[in-house]
Amino acid sequence: MARRKPLVVVTRKLPDIVETRMRELFDARLNVDDVPMDAAQLAEAVRVADVLVPTVTDRIDSALLSHAGENLRLIASFSNGIDHIDVASALNRGITVTNTPAVLTEDTADLTMALILAVPRRLTEGAQVLGGGEEEWSGWSPTWMLGRRIWGKRLGIIGMGRIGQAVARRARAFGLQIHYHNRRPLPHAIEEALEATYWESLDQMLARMDIVSVNCPHTPATYHLLSARRLKLLKRDAYVVNTARGEVIDENALIRMLEAGEIAGAGLDVFEHEPAVSPKLVRLAKQGKVVLLPHMGSATLEGRIDMGEKVIVNIKTFMDGHRPPDRVLPSML
Template sequence: MVRRKPLVVVTRKLPDSVETRMRELFDAQLNLDDVPMDQAALVEAVRTADVLVPTLTDRIDSAVLSQAGENLRLIASFSNGVDHIDVASALNRGITVTNTPGVLTEDTADMTMALILAVPRRLAEGAQAVIADKDEWLGWSPTWMLGRRIWGKRLGIIGMGRIGQAVARRAKAFGLQIHYHNRRRLPTGIEEMLDATYWDSLDQMLARMDIVSINCPHTPATYHLLSARRLKLLKPEAYVVNTARGEVIDENALTRQLEAGELAGAGLDVFEHEPAVNPKLIRLAKQGKVVLLPHLGSATLEGRVDMGEKVIVNIKTFMDGHRPPDRVLPAML
């Protein structure tokens, strides 16, 4: 008797090599048009699938999970974060949740460092000036489009996990002084290697930093971690960079401070109501006060393929009756 392959529903278009391997191993239902699924489509997917492979754009909440069929036993998310999934509800229904940690660390840290450089040095403004239709750039001038030096400045990293530490390694090479706030202090050996200063109080760290980089996950505890009150603690000369999740910052408060000149600038790769972008942020970007990117932090071909391979390993391991390597539990969030 031929064993039935599990029905694996994939919600978005994945790299060809990943989709091909999924078709070889599973009865994979692919989304070749890459049209995001609405709630009705997600409900149909959880009703029929043995395994659901969502991405961070798919909200798998309790309302969707309440419609899950008896066969759904695994949600193998194509993502590092799992804030789009109600993990507790899934586990209560006997559904295992996995993610793809570790493979995006270097890519996201590269993008973070790019924004740390781009915002103070006004790189986006400069690039636009060169290609503008009007004669905005008339050649080199000793006083035109002056930015700020990053060498010797203090960088405060919020969230010193894999990505935070990778950012610290890069920033140290650029002459930045490394400070960090984390749920738990790093081992002494790692602190010494990074030459990093730990702050138990986030408020005290923020008041002293020249650049703040957000590298923590979005959880109920980190929602608006950079609140209006905390943003007010930053120096007017400070910059904010976020490549984690938009919900960690009170975006309206950040926008108000940028408009009022109470912050020097911001570099954002994520947004609180993604994919919608606050029109005020767009206006600030046109004024050169912020750099906005369309969630490119992990957008490398190598990274996407690595994510897909992790998803496949998690599915194969689970279907073989073993604990998948990247299982997510509520206590981990």
């Protein structure tokens, strides 16, 4: 008799090629309408599934896991970050957690670099002028739409993991001087290749940077890492870019500084209370003080397919009785 295929519940619509492969390998229950599951639907999913495939929009906390059925043994998250999952609670219940690391590095770094360019060079403001904005373009002028030069500026990267290093490689090509703060210094060979300066003190680094890029994960230790006090350390002509997680920055404090002109601008792809975006940020965007993007840092077709392939490998490996390659442990948080 053929072995029963595991019931795999997928919480959101994934690329067709990924879903098709899942249907071939597993008893996959798909979300073809892509409507986010509510709490009751998620509770039912963890009750019946052998494997749950959530995304960053699903809150997998201890309360939800209390509904887990005895068959749920794997949460194979379609995500790089795992701050939406209570990993410790899952492991206490004998549920393995996996994620999809290392496939979104280049895509996220590309978008980070795009924001590093877009904010000082006022790219969205310029695009709006030709796209039906309030201001009408009357032709080139020596003093119109002046931004700030990128070349020669100091970039301070917070979090020098895979994405931070990929940002540094791109930024060097644009003539930026690379500085970084990390839990520990990079190996000397990597630091030398990136011509990067390590700062043990985040406070000291922030006070000296022209542009700050947030590229660290959201953990209890990094919640509001850029607090109101730390944001005050920035120079008035400095810019902040965040493509990591909104919770790393005290968003209200950042808004107050932008409104008061205490910081030159910001480029944000993530927000503290997603999917809600502060109306104050939207107003600041219309004023040209901030560039806002709808959490699209990793949004490439290639990246999403790579993520799906990792999810499939993790499920298949686990179901074959082996340790999945992308297992998440509390020590990694």
